[in-house]
Amino acid sequence: MTLRIYVPADASALSVGADLVADAIAAELAARRIEAQVIRTGSRGLFWLEPMVEVATLTGRIAYGPVDVADVPQLIPALLEGAPHKLKLGNPDAIPYLARQERLTFGRVGVIDPVSVDDYRAHGGFKGLEKALAMKPAEIVEEVVASGLRGRGGAGFPTGIKWRTVLGAQADQKYIVCNADEGDSGTFADRMLMEGDPMILIEGMTIAGLAVGATQGYIYIRSEYPHAFRTFGRAVEACRKAGLLGTRIAGSDRDFDITVRLGAGAYVCGEETSLLESLEGKRGLVRFKPPLPALKGLFGKPTVINNVLSLAAVPTILADGAKTYADFGMGRSRGTLPFQLAGNIKYGGLVEKAFGLTLGEAVHDFGGGTLSGRPLRAVQVGGPLGAYFPADYLDTPLDYEAFAQRRGMLGHGGIVVFDDTVDMAEQARFAFEFCAKESCGKCTPCRIGSTRGRETMERVIRGEHIADNLTLIEDLCRTMTDASLCALGGLTPYPVTSAIEHFPEDFDRPRAHRAAAE
Amino acid sequence: MTKHPARAWDQATARTIIDSHRAEPGALLPIFHALQDTFGYVDREALPLIAEALNISRAEVHGVMSFYHDFREEPAGRTVIKICRAEACQAVGCQGLVDHVEARHGIALGETTADGAVTVEEVFCLGNCALGPSAMVDGKPLGRMTREKLDHLIAAARTGRQ
Numbered sequence: 001m002t003l004r005i006y007v008p009a010d011a012s013a014l015s016v017g018a019d020l021v022a023d024a025i026a027a028e029l030a031a032r033r034i035e036a037q038v039i040r041t042g043s044r045g046l047f048w049l050e051p052m053v054e055v056a057t058l059t060g061r062i063a064y065g066p067v068d069v070a071d072v073p074q075l076i077p078a079l080l081e082g083a084p085h086k087l088k089l090g091n092p093d094a095i096p097y098l099a100r101q102e103r104l105t106f107g108r109v110g111v112i113d114p115v116s117v118d119d120y121r122a123h124g125g126f127k128g129l130e131k132a133l134a135m136k137p138a139e140i141v142e143e144v145v146a147s148g149l150r151g152r153g154g155a156g157f158p159t160g161i162k163w164r165t166v167l168g169a170q171a172d173q174k175y176i177v178c179n180a181d182e183g184d185s186g187t188f189a190d191r192m193l194m195e196g197d198p199m200i201l202i203e204g205m206t207i208a209g210l211a212v213g214a215t216q217g218y219i220y221i222r223s224e225y226p227h228a229f230r231t232f233g234r235a236v237e238a239c240r241k242a243g244l245l246g247t248r249i250a251g252s253d254r255d256f257d258i259t260v261r262l263g264a265g266a267y268v269c270g271e272e273t274s275l276l277e278s279l280e281g282k283r284g285l286v287r288f289k290p291p292l293p294a295l296k297g298l299f300g301k302p303t304v305i306n307n308v309l310s311l312a313a314v315p316t317i318l319a320d321g322a323k324t325y326a327d328f329g330m331g332r333s334r335g336t337l338p339f340q341l342a343g344n345i346k347y348g349g350l351v352e353k354a355f356g357l358t359l360g361e362a363v364h365d366f367g368g369g370t371l372s373g374r375p376l377r378a379v380q381v382g383g384p385l386g387a388y389f390p391a392d393y394l395d396t397p398l399d400y401e402a403f404a405q406r407r408g409m410l411g412h413g414g415i416v417v418f419d420d421t422v423d424m425a426e427q428a429r430f431a432f433e434f435c436a437k438e439s440c441g442k443c444t445p446c447r448i449g450s451t452r453g454r455e456t457m458e459r460v461i462r463g464e465h466i467a468d469n470l471t472l473i474e475d476l477c478r479t480m481t482d483a484s485l486c487a488l489g490g491l492t493p494y495p496v497t498s499a500i501e502h503f504p505e506d507f508d509r510p511r512a513h514r515a516a517a518e
Numbered sequence: 519m520t521k522h523p524a525r526a527w528d529q530a531t532a533r534t535i536i537d538s539h540r541a542e543p544g545a546l547l548p549i550f551h552a553l554q555d556t557f558g559y560v561d562r563e564a565l566p567l568i569a570e571a572l573n574i575s576r577a578e579v580h581g582v583m584s585f586y587h588d589f590r591e592e593p594a595g596r597t598v599i600k601i602c603r604a605e606a607c608q609a610v611g612c613q614g615l616v617d618h619v620e621a622r623h624g625i626a627l628g629e630t631t632a633d634g635a636v637t638v639e640e641v642f643c644l645g646n647c648a649l650g651p652s653a654m655v656d657g658k659p660l661g662r663m664t665r666e667k668l669d670h671l672i673a674a675a676r677t678g679r680q
Contacts, residue, residue, distance in 0.1 A: 012661065185643045186643075223588050262548075267642060344610050434642065440585075
């Protein structure tokens with residue numbers, strides 16, 4: 001058996017030297033005239049262990065990490081003969097961080113060659129598609145409805161209901177649009193999936209096409225993700241070559257193809273209507289709703305627009321059945337949520353688990369607390385528009401409704417940890433700054449409100465008429481909440497007001513050395 | 519996104535690029551990307567060519583181009599360093615890196631050094647939020663960024679070493 005060595009090519013793994021390690025391994029093997037295959041995979045999402053190198057053995061894979069280039073010469077004998085090594089982690093699936101997860105969507109990420117159709121199939125891929133090809137469109141839609149899947153992009157709208165609307169619409173052309181404009185800070189699940197198992201998403205989009213009668217799909221990937229863009233493009237090519245995209249897919253009489261588009265650096269294009277405008281070659285201005293994209297979407301045609309994780313959940317739902325999927329989770333949040341641990345955290349990474357784990361379990365049991373070792377002070381969940389929760393909210397379960405009840409949001413499952421050095425007034429100021437920079441400009445509350453909000457928050461920070469200015473902020477936030485066209489302006493008040501509510505002491509103190517506080 | 523396109527602006531190449539994309543539905547962004555990949559920026563002279571090819575107004579072409587953060591009207595420095603300023607990186611001190619680059623090297627966000635060697639920009643999230651502070655240098659992601667690493671990167675770019 002040829003020696004098979006796996007090295008991640010995930011952007012996060014690359015950011016800590018995975019390419020250098022892969023090159024060093026290849027060079028070392030060549031120098032020793034050892035025949036081996038170095039396979040570039042995605043990442044399993046245990047980022048503090050990256051670059052994590054694995055070797056296939058007769059008893060399964062063995063992992064080593066984090067591997068530095070300097071470790072490679074000593075690593076080779078370990079990989080070859082199983083010699084003891086200081087970086088040996090053993091069977092990766094047995095590492096508690098991974099063993100405690102429930103990976104339905106991310107099961108293959110870090111395991112397979114992301115652009116190999118054969119590898120994908122050998123690990124259970126295309127089973128959902130095969131089932132879907134034997135079903136009537138309405139049956140597929142009802143299966144997704146029954147699974148309880150809700151949009152993983154943030155809003156949590158039931159995916160199957162959206163599909164039902166598109167199925168019922170009459171048109172000569174319909175589209176499937178995948179929103180891969182994952183712009184929220186603290187989120188990287190979409191990126192990891194596109195780099196580690198892009199075919200699950202291709203399969204999900206294809207099933208969506210079969211379900212609603214769409215023959216063309218578009219995926220809009222943000223330009224900050226060049227690696228995901230390239231890997232996904234290669235996966236699409238591989239699927240086309242294998243007859244799984246294009247005309248008469250998988251030997252059936254159905255057609256479906258995918259066009260891969262690159263965004264151009266605009267956060268607001270993660271909003272679905274603005275993304276559609278961008279795909280049409282326009283400025284990413286938010287559209288008024290109605291009409292819903294389900295009826296008048298891309299190029300004015302009925303369109304399913306879903307997030308990466310929503311579409312990627314579909315192959316599993318079809319393959320294993322709606323009930324199996326729905327049996328995971330709590331309340332109205334069914335299935336699993338791939339959440340992401342980020343910021344000032346010791347063991348940052350991706351954890352896929354059924355809804356219902358508490359925020360504290362995520363941050364402490366998985367994340368190991370802060371990276372700095374200082375006390376945790378705040379956690380922002382749901383991206384730059386998500387609320388800041390104080391430490392005593394760590395008992396909140398990861399569930400859409402539970403977060404809403406505490407005036408927060410789960411969003412795309414990004415969890416960003418801050419230690420006690422954080423200045424919450426500065427975070428509130430930044431929320432306005434971000435909104436001002438990224439506003440599409442179509443509606444006044446967002447366009448003007450964010451700029452005025454930033455100025456007012458700067459006055460608060462300088463200690464000028466604090467009480468009056470906070471009243472002004474409160475008023476401004478109400479206007480933005482009530483009158484903005486989309487979530488960017490409408491939700492910016494979340495981080496601002498939660499910071500003021502939970503951390504009032506930061507809004508009323510002298511800060512002579514603010515610039516030096518970093 | 520890619521490392522620096524050696525090609526100087528020329529209209530004939532631009533026309534070929536525009537023509538190869540004009541039939542795509544919603545071709546404008548793909549055209550801007552292709553031009554910028556080739557020339558490193560989108561020359562003003564490209565705008566009327568695009569307007570003509572897509573049968574839209576020049577104002578519209580300009581309006582779309584200026585809406586997106588990615589598209590440049592002039593070439594960037596030979597090395598582009600993007601520093602993430604989003605919350606996850608803030609939580610591990612990205613502002614300190616930005617301040618350091620300005621104080622030590624005299625490069626504020628959005629600026630290019632006078633020798634044309636380095637452009638420093640802000641970016642909001644590279645999806646490397648578990649290994650911040652993050653940066654991207656000519657399309658390469660770099661995690662756990664420090665002041666020292668930035669000093670090395672900038673020095674290397676200025677002396678032409680890579």
